[in-house]
Amino acid sequence: xxxxxxxxxxxxxxxxxxxxxxxxxxxxxxxxxxxxxxxxxxxxxxxxxxxxxxxxxxxxxxxxxxxxxxxxx
Numbered sequence: 001x002x003x004x005x006x007x008x009x010x011x012x013x014x015x016x017x018x019x020x021x022x023x024x025x026x027x028x029x030x031x032x033x034x035x036x037x038x039x040x041x042x043x044x045x046x047x048x049x050x051x052x053x054x055x056x057x058x059x060x061x062x063x064x065x066x067x068x069x070x071x072x073x
Contacts, residue, residue, distance in 0.1 A: 001072060002069075002072050002073075005065060005068055005069045005072060006069065008065055009062070009065050009066065009069060012058060012061055012062045012065060013062065015058060016055070016058045016059065016062060019051060019054055019055050019058060020055060022051060023048070023051050023052065023055065
């Protein structure tokens, strides 16, 4: 059981990293530190919205599996 949880955690981690990297679209450092004010008032649509929701779901799954792995140890 411990091996299955570890493998699931690794897979979710890799997919989560890939999804987060697909979301960034060249905003650079100015957007990361609040320099881009136009991104604050935008609405996510289409694929961007789907990726955002998928990222949230993966993050929740990652936390749940991390808690499960902690309980099993």
